[in-house]
Amino acid sequence: MQYETNQPGDRDMTQYKKTAIAGAICAMLSLPASAEVRIGVVIPDSGPSSLFGPASRNVALMAAEDINASGGINGEQVRLFFADVGVPPAQSAQAAVRLWRGEDIDGFAGMHNSAVREALIGQFRGQVPFVYSGVYEGGECAPGTWVTATTPAQQLAPVIPWLVENEGVSRWYMIGNDYNWPRDTNDAARSMIAATGGEIVGEEYVPLGSSDFDASLQRIQASGADAVFITLVGGDSVAFNIGFGAFGLDEQAIRFGTLIEENTLAGIGAAGANRLYSSLGYFANIETEPAKAFAARYASEFGEDASALNALSQSVYDGIMLLAALGNAAGSMDVEAIAKVADGTGYQSPRGKPVLSGTHADQTIYLADGTGAEFTVVAQFDNVEHGVSCE
Amino acid sequence: MDQLFLILLNASWQMAALALLALGLAIVFGLLRILNMAHGEFVMLGAYSHVITAQFGLPPLMALPVCIVVVGLVALLIERAVVRHFYNRMFDSLLATWALSILMREFVEMIWGRAYRNVPLPVEGMIKLGGVGYPTYRLMVIAFVVIGLAMLWLWYRNSLTGVRIRAVVSNPALARAVGINTTRFAAAAYVIGCVLAGLSGLLLAPMLGVEPSMGLDALIRSFFALVVGGLGTLEGLGIGAAVIGGVQAGLSAALNQTAGYLGVLVLAVIFLWRRPDGLYRRR
Numbered sequence: 001m002q003y004e005t006n007q008p009g010d011r012d013m014t015q016y017k018k019t020a021i022a023g024a025i026c027a028m029l030s031l032p033a034s035a036e037v038r039i040g041v042v043i044p045d046s047g048p049s050s051l052f053g054p055a056s057r058n059v060a061l062m063a064a065e066d067i068n069a070s071g072g073i074n075g076e077q078v079r080l081f082f083a084d085v086g087v088p089p090a091q092s093a094q095a096a097v098r099l100w101r102g103e104d105i106d107g108f109a110g111m112h113n114s115a116v117r118e119a120l121i122g123q124f125r126g127q128v129p130f131v132y133s134g135v136y137e138g139g140e141c142a143p144g145t146w147v148t149a150t151t152p153a154q155q156l157a158p159v160i161p162w163l164v165e166n167e168g169v170s171r172w173y174m175i176g177n178d179y180n181w182p183r184d185t186n187d188a189a190r191s192m193i194a195a196t197g198g199e200i201v202g203e204e205y206v207p208l209g210s211s212d213f214d215a216s217l218q219r220i221q222a223s224g225a226d227a228v229f230i231t232l233v234g235g236d237s238v239a240f241n242i243g244f245g246a247f248g249l250d251e252q253a254i255r256f257g258t259l260i261e262e263n264t265l266a267g268i269g270a271a272g273a274n275r276l277y278s279s280l281g282y283f284a285n286i287e288t289e290p291a292k293a294f295a296a297r298y299a300s301e302f303g304e305d306a307s308a309l310n311a312l313s314q315s316v317y318d319g320i321m322l323l324a325a326l327g328n329a330a331g332s333m334d335v336e337a338i339a340k341v342a343d344g345t346g347y348q349s350p351r352g353k354p355v356l357s358g359t360h361a362d363q364t365i366y367l368a369d370g371t372g373a374e375f376t377v378v379a380q381f382d383n384v385e386h387g388v389s390c391e
Numbered sequence: 392m393d394q395l396f397l398i399l400l401n402a403s404w405q406m407a408a409l410a411l412l413a414l415g416l417a418i419v420f421g422l423l424r425i426l427n428m429a430h431g432e433f434v435m436l437g438a439y440s441h442v443i444t445a446q447f448g449l450p451p452l453m454a455l456p457v458c459i460v461v462v463g464l465v466a467l468l469i470e471r472a473v474v475r476h477f478y479n480r481m482f483d484s485l486l487a488t489w490a491l492s493i494l495m496r497e498f499v500e501m502i503w504g505r506a507y508r509n510v511p512l513p514v515e516g517m518i519k520l521g522g523v524g525y526p527t528y529r530l531m532v533i534a535f536v537v538i539g540l541a542m543l544w545l546w547y548r549n550s551l552t553g554v555r556i557r558a559v560v561s562n563p564a565l566a567r568a569v570g571i572n573t574t575r576f577a578a579a580a581y582v583i584g585c586v587l588a589g590l591s592g593l594l595l596a597p598m599l600g601v602e603p604s605m606g607l608d609a610l611i612r613s614f615f616a617l618v619v620g621g622l623g624t625l626e627g628l629g630i631g632a633a634v635i636g637g638v639q640a641g642l643s644a645a646l647n648q649t650a651g652y653l654g655v656l657v658l659a660v661i662f663l664w665r666r667p668d669g670l671y672r673r674r
Binding site for chain 1: 524
């Protein structure tokens with residue numbers, strides 16, 4: 001019936017609407033790329049740290065959802081572009097630059113090792129804002145770079161006195177892999193241990209990729225240490241801690257590490273995890289409301305079998321949220337404009353309420369006990385200062 | 392005194408673990424003249440049989456048959472599809488098995504991901520030997536390796552099959568002429584070598600943890616032991632494992648792990664350069 005009426009006025013109206021819609025579509029198609037904020041996410045998809053890649057990617061998507069749900073950056077929606085930086089530093093830098101130039105990236109955020117970070121910064125040269133997240137040795141002061149990564153000062157300063165008080169330890173043995181993060185972390189630990197009246201009864205560094213720790217375990221036993229500070233990473237940490245448990249050294253000494261996350265603990269297993277402490281900015285089972293909501297949402301969006309949440313992967317969420325907060329505070333993604341307003345900027349995180357102080361974030365640090373191969377948070381320290389001075 | 396005894400126990404463990412790891416590589420090379428670069432991945436696959444067993448809710452002891460079946464089938468498939476085309480082509484076989492190793496690693500990563508997995512010790516606790524406590528499981532593995540290798544050696548020297556194997560190795564054409572099926576023999580040798588690699592992964596997993604890239608370390612260490620001892624004989628395997636394991640454990644205890652590792656590397660380089668046949672020469 002309707003079609004038969006066919007009045008001239010109706011027809012004009014329909015025609016007008018069609019034209020308007022067509023015009024709108026054309027306008028949308030021809031929009032310049034800058035109508036969205038294009039964020040480059042630089043995380044490892046290959047190499048040894050690719051273990052953290054899948055979860056990093058998942059939380060990056062969550063960050064983009066959250067930013068867009070609350071109005072994007074300066075009213076523009078964000079869109080993520082990924083580059084694999086699990087490859088050697090020079091190749092990683094190439095991949096990032098290709099993304100930067102090819103996709104017209106407005107800002108970068110990501111988690112990777114320090115060698116890769118330095119290579120990226122060498123290419124960015126402060127021309128594009130960059131947020132580095134994860135766990136690192138501190139000291140990054142390059143222009144245009146902001147850091148949510150936790151530093152040795154943060155992970156150690158509140159924790160060492162806590163362990164001394166609650167576990168009554170005083171004889172420390174330090175063991176780490178032989179590169180700058182363990183050495184710098186131990187440098188920071190040394191004075192803090194001394195400040196508690198403790199002494200260091202041994203210190204050693206093993207090559208990356210070691211699987212035989214018998215000699216180290218024997219030295220630890222002979223040293224009479226009652227606390228072992230571990231800066232071994234990945235499979236090395238797994239093998240060391242399994243051996244530690246097998247030799248019954250967990251009765252002699254507590255262990256404390258600053259890079260023992262959920263995957264490492266799963267590899268160590270219950271028999272090797274007795275009295276093994278870890279301090280990080282995030283654990284998957286932190287009992288605060290924001291953290292529980294974050295973990296529940298992660299499970300519902302990516303399934304119960306999704307790659308496990310951990311401090312390194314989760315940090316990518318924080319990095320992207322800080323980048324958005326900086327862009328919003330400055331009113332643009334211009335490095336100069338951001339640098340003027342960065343100090344004091346806060347950002348949303350399941351970790352707590354981190355706030356930039358200078359270029360690094362002061363944030364909450366959690367101490368967890370891994371006994372039973374399941375982390376239990378035993379202490380929470382709020383607003384821990386990062387201790388990095390860029391003057 | 393106790394400290395010295397502990398060093399000796401650690402060295403024994405190193406030697407036993409190394410002999411166990413390298414046995415499969417020695418057999419495949421000794422009998423087929425193929426340097427099986429996928430050896431480490433068979434070790435890794437053997438370690439993952441714990442994971443498979445747990446996944447299907449089977450009792451932990453079932454890991455042994457699971458390991459033999461899974462590793463055996465994969466090895467048979469690979470021998471039929473790839474390796475058999477490379478007999479008597481040593482360099483090509485090295486490249487082909489290297490490619491296989493990458494494929495196997497990626498495949499395992501695809502199924503189980505890169506995550507570290509823990510295998511609980513089948514036997515917990517320690518045994519007191521004099522004043523020194525040593526993990527019971529390690530002592531059991533050491534005993535198993537010593538007894539197992541001794542029995543293998545006796546069997547190889549004295550059984551009819553041992554004679555046949557030696558016949559095929561020293562003169563394949565003549566062996567074929569007297570009616571030995573050398574094609575089947577080769578397939579069996581490859582599968583047995585790989586299953587032994589898998590069993591070493593199965594036994595060592597509780598001390599190491601399990602992850603997809605664990606095979607590389609196993610391959611390199613096995614290779615060093617065989618280079619020093621002599622590629623392709625049981626005697627060479629024993630001597631090589633003893634020297635490499637001893638040097639690594641000794642230097643690590645006396646100095647540090649870096650020195651231990653460096654010592655092993657230097658030794659391997661010297662042997663490859665000055666004495667490529669190793670300490671034990673085939674007679």
